Amino acid sequence: MKPLSAVNDFVVKFANVNGSGSASANELFAKAIIRMGVPVSPRNIFPSNIQGLPTWYEVRVTEKGHLGRRGGVDFMVAMNPQTWDGDVKELEPGGYLFFDNAKSLPASRFREDVNVIGMPLTEISNSTYVDARERQLMKNIVYLGALAFLLGIEHTEIEKLFSEQYKGKERLLDSNKKALRLGRDYATAHFKPVGLKVERRDFVGDRIFIEGNSAAALGCVYGGASVCAWYPITPSSSIAEAFAKWCQKYRVDAETGKNKFAIVQAEDELASIGMVVGAGWNGARSFTATSGPGVSLMQEFIGLAYFAEIPVTIINVQRGGPSTGMPTRTQQSDVLSCAYASHGDTKHVLLFPEDPYECFEMSATALDLADRLQTPIFVMTDLDIGMNQRLCKPFAWDDKRAYDRGKVMTHDDLENGKVFGRYLDVDGDGIPFRTYPGTHPTKGAYFTRGTSRDRYAKYSESGIDYVDNMSRLLRKFETAKELVPQPVVQQGSHKSKLGVIFYGSTSPAMSEAMEMLESSRVYVDTLRILAFPFSHAVTDFIASHDQVFVVEQNRDGQLRTLLVAELNIDPAKLIPVLHYDGTPITARFIVKEVSQMATALKVTPMRKTVHGGSAE
Amino acid sequence: MTFIAKPKLHHPTLALNNVGYTRRDYEGTVSTLCAGCGHDSISAAIIQACWELDIEPHRVAKLSGIGCSSKTPTYFLGNSHGFNTVHGRMPSVLTGANLANSELLYLGVSGDGDSASIGLGQFAHVMRRGVNMTYIVENNGVYGLTKGQFSATADQGSKSKRGVVNRDSPIDLASLALQLGATFVGRSFSGDKQQLVPLIKAAIEHQGAAFIDVVSPCVAFNNHAGSTKSYDYIREHNEAVNRLDFIPLRSEITVDYGKGEVTAVRQHDGSTLLLRKLHESYDPTNRVAAMNYIQERQAQGEIVTGLLYVDAEPQDLHVHLNTRPGAFNRMNEAELCPGSAALDKLNAGLR
């Protein structure tokens, strides 16, 4: 079997045991490659945060900059005996298996068609370091040194990263450098570089490397959120934790040392959303971060916020459902439960970020939209974007950007005789004016309730008042169509009757899939949905294609259902392409599904291209 | 059902308080609760207390859950913002509102079903967090609004109107509040204006989590002993408000008794409550002693009333969180947004 060979285009996977301290070594591996100007796309794969269970870190080295998962593994760093069999199986033929040969493994347990590289990692580490924990940690750095040699990663880049990481901690810096050298020296003496190679390029540009959750938290800081109430749940917890970190950095009053923010870890999700509702009612920008089960618990309050018209921002980092499902795997399976959250007739605004850049941007936008529309806004991210570092555009902020505080009547407005009716639709956009509590001694106070009322906020069970209010809420939702981020349409290189609709974290896999499809002469146009309610561009896109694939990461085609229901589309026109095993969708998967179905459909663009024509 | 607005004509001779308001300025719409409901007396006591404290009505934010008791904020402080939230979860909304603006006075009104059943968790946490508020539970031992089921404060062995005997032990919210760290705990009776008004005033002045448990008889569901109207008839009607017509007009129960004394209060259902007013010499600054005293008296079948416990130097949630004082809704971009220069620096660190 010919060993695999590739430059700047391969997949390395690290199989580790949780708690072994490998995360930092693995991240350094990815970063060093980025510093060499070559894009990478890493993913954490972890069953649950319990010591001793297996974890994986998969790094796709990709000169072309594909950020989706490729599928398959070319180089396996197999450090976990527990998962050995599965890990070996995952290797592509001709791939490389790197392992710690301190304990010899039976030959039967290697594959014929892979190249095996055994290195006495434990011995090297144990003979150099005394402390048990240090031995464990440095073993990871030793393999990092060996990999650098095998794959051609520049040591100086790794050493620079060490210096940044351990600034002022000389002892740590020294022992890390030493371990790296030990690994490199052993590898140099015993091995030859393998066929997979990293070569310096200039393809990263000014892009940054960050997790979606951290980016979303920063977006909340920039967007002016001052109250955050949350309850821990994977994979959203790091949003609140990052928000706390960013606030410590940016939001402590320099003179008084007082915090210009309040963060409460609530007793449960009912309380966390309740606090957000209370703060929103009082005019502070506030948000919570959660995942599926948390959204389930928040339902009653979401209905209250919708009906009583209170700004609320909910960041839902989706994971595998239903129930506890696969809590550490990714899905896009809360689309329907969020779009129609709570009882009665409700509809909520959803935003679908594709990467950390948009997690930042859309979290800030959500806070604006919540104030403008006085309603709950969901930022629908997922584990894949939330908990993995991605390369993305650098964050940008226009200093002239003013917060949209929406329709708020001030003391002076009231004093100057403006008529206040809490649920009056003054200018036809369905959005009424509100006042903050405490605004004026005699004017503008009203009673907020989840019960039906008239336009002046007076309790009313009159059917006329109820219908008036509910239809105004629909008008407001119509207004939202214009305010939310608009979809992005991308035409294929040939005119096509086939369309693909996708959203959120499916983005990188989709753009790669489009390239692959084109190279096999299946031409499609794509539309990325950035928000619900759907704007007219979505209707137009579907109307202008014979068949539209809807690619999503859930079992039931939830976005497709929403499209059918909200836009009155013939279901036969929308073909579901569904990936829901909890792993991030890959370009390979999309290509396989779409080209199979396209062939079955005998769609014209394929035939026409075969016959040489492209225009229709 | 719509509300009857009260005419806002002021009698020229009505007394003004120090901030220029008459007592009428502290009222809300006309109550739609059953005539004689203890909750109305509590509303009256709140009105009296706020007027006497010279509180500007619009500086108060009144929040409640769901229940007859939770409806009462509509009936007082008409110029305050009010918020009828969801059943049992007013505490979290109040907490969030308070975090967003520490300048307002927060008044939480709840029922025993609202706070001791569905809302027990939020009740516990709002007390332990030390949210600066006055939290009043209008405690009648039943669910009024849903027509007479037992609440978690109903006494063991007591009988519902339908004749069901309550087998479960009652939850004593005052003891619980003490245990959870509330820095002001009082108990009173809806008909004891002499005691209730000063207690509410003290709670409002208290800069921490203040809790008052107010025993408040329900005419509709603990009047069965003497009632001439059948429960079935009442049950056919939806809301407590609709019962106005056929519930015998009862006068609210009032009491008047001195410190250190015990008084027997006959409720509408014929049962008797033994209220014991705290003695002059009672030391309300000792939390453990307060808990013991309540328990001892309870064992004798008595309900202790008065200021049970107060911490003279309370710390509230804002102290714990080290938040800047004032209303967060006044913070602007300059205060909230770190700006593009900071972002550029941050971007540089992420490469």
Ligand SMILES: Cc1ncc(C[n+]2csc(CCOP(=O)(O)OP(=O)(O)O)c2C)c(N)n1
């Ligand atoms: C989630 C939910 N469950 C149940 C109800 C129905 N409900 C309305 S009020 C109430 C009980 C009110 O009892 P309490 O708090 O003691 O107030 P009271 O009416 O006695 O003053 C219940 C169960 C509801 N509104 N919401």
Ligand code: SF4
């Ligand atoms: S049902 Fe009971 S609690 Fe409700 S208003 Fe009537 S008397 Fe008051």
